[in-house]
Amino acid sequence: MPEEEWKRLVTIGRERLFPCIQCGKCTGGCPIALVCKTFNVRRILNEVLYTEGEEVAHNKDYLWNCSACGTCMSRCPKGVDPMEMVLTLRSVLVEDGEIPAKVRDVLKSIDVRKNPWGMGKDSRTDWTRGLEVKNIADAEVLYYVCCTPAFDQRLQKVPRAIVKAFNKGGVNFGILGLEEVCCGNEIKRLGDLWNFEALREKNLENFKKYPIKQIVVTSPHCYNSFIHDYPGLDVEVKHYTQKIDELLTEGRLAFTGEFTKKVAFHDPCFLGKHNQVFDEPRRILQRVPGLNYVEFDRCRERSLCCEGGGGRMWIEAFDAKDRTANLRVREAIDLGVEVIATSCPFCLLTLEDAIKIGRYEERLKVMDIMEIIDLVLN
Numbered sequence: 001m002p003e004e005e006w007k008r009l010v011t012i013g014r015e016r017l018f019p020c021i022q023c024g025k026c027t028g029g030c031p032i033a034l035v036c037k038t039f040n041v042r043r044i045l046n047e048v049l050y051t052e053g054e055e056v057a058h059n060k061d062y063l064w065n066c067s068a069c070g071t072c073m074s075r076c077p078k079g080v081d082p083m084e085m086v087l088t089l090r091s092v093l094v095e096d097g098e099i100p101a102k103v104r105d106v107l108k109s110i111d112v113r114k115n116p117w118g119m120g121k122d123s124r125t126d127w128t129r130g131l132e133v134k135n136i137a138d139a140e141v142l143y144y145v146c147c148t149p150a151f152d153q154r155l156q157k158v159p160r161a162i163v164k165a166f167n168k169g170g171v172n173f174g175i176l177g178l179e180e181v182c183c184g185n186e187i188k189r190l191g192d193l194w195n196f197e198a199l200r201e202k203n204l205e206n207f208k209k210y211p212i213k214q215i216v217v218t219s220p221h222c223y224n225s226f227i228h229d230y231p232g233l234d235v236e237v238k239h240y241t242q243k244i245d246e247l248l249t250e251g252r253l254a255f256t257g258e259f260t261k262k263v264a265f266h267d268p269c270f271l272g273k274h275n276q277v278f279d280e281p282r283r284i285l286q287r288v289p290g291l292n293y294v295e296f297d298r299c300r301e302r303s304l305c306c307e308g309g310g311g312r313m314w315i316e317a318f319d320a321k322d323r324t325a326n327l328r329v330r331e332a333i334d335l336g337v338e339v340i341a342t343s344c345p346f347c348l349l350t351l352e353d354a355i356k357i358g359r360y361e362e363r364l365k366v367m368d369i370m371e372i373i374d375l376v377l378n
């Protein structure tokens, strides 16, 4: 990285670290520190504050461990954002080409195919087969699907259930179809600010083409991106749980079936900690007839991260002895929960994987809230 660019990035970041008193509350709250004793965000800040030059970033594989969950930022008594510095250091590594092979594949896929999964652009709308879905050119509300549920066959049930519920609730919605591109939330947090900028421009150009009154998203990661990383976006953005909660409150949707399971809600970090959407998912679940709702001890602001954010969907943590998703699943087993409900494609995948690793398939399931709704709407 050119010396000047490096100085600009780290000088701005370093100044924001000046109030840090090295109390360690950030490391104490960091979920990755629970499974990887060598990952210490306080120590990273200490190095940035007291070391000159680029060596602070280079040859530090553990910088890729951060899941961008935001816990350190919310716990800091001095208003410092430790995560921001970790992500800045990653951008130095990306600029200098010091990137893990899997991250390189993701960034290449974004550049060429505009999705992180290496999937062909033409299969983006395969999930709509047999459904009634308009194009946004003929609608008011944009349903922004997200790459992960659009391409992953396990997750396609979620947008399918959203479409059915929106049609039932009389929402005048449409999709961008093959025009949709990645929101860039993970790409920015992986440190590729350049690819992110290209995605943002493309999305804003798409959004301006149509008379969009509201955007509803499947993923908390897209929600976070549009709310915080798209300053030029002048349209209301809602997560699907907010929209469904609104439809239920207005009486435009009603549950008729029963779901008689013991259920706890796992808060996705990018919905909860980053954006304080805590109540709507719970209100939806508590309205489901027959559902026995319980809370995890670590819930809402204190919820345990699943390690699926910040690009961690594509890379294992360096030097970790366990995964936080495994810890979460063990918490659910101890609580006697039959279903972990969530509302994020990444949480669904990481927790489902953890259930398989723990061989709990007979006792525990993870379901998106929309999969439960699909069973009780007729």
Ligand code: SF4
Pocket (backbone or CB within 6 Å): 019, 020, 021, 022, 023, 024, 025, 026, 027, 042, 045, 075, 076, 077, 078, 079, 080, 081, 082
């Ligand atoms: S919690 Fe805040 S003040 Fe304490 S070490 Fe972390 S960044 Fe510094």
Ligand code: SF4
Pocket (backbone or CB within 6 Å): 026, 029, 030, 031, 032, 033, 041, 065, 066, 067, 068, 069, 070, 071, 072, 073, 082, 083, 086
């Ligand atoms: S954002 Fe989360 S994972 Fe990253 S350093 Fe902060 S607490 Fe740890």
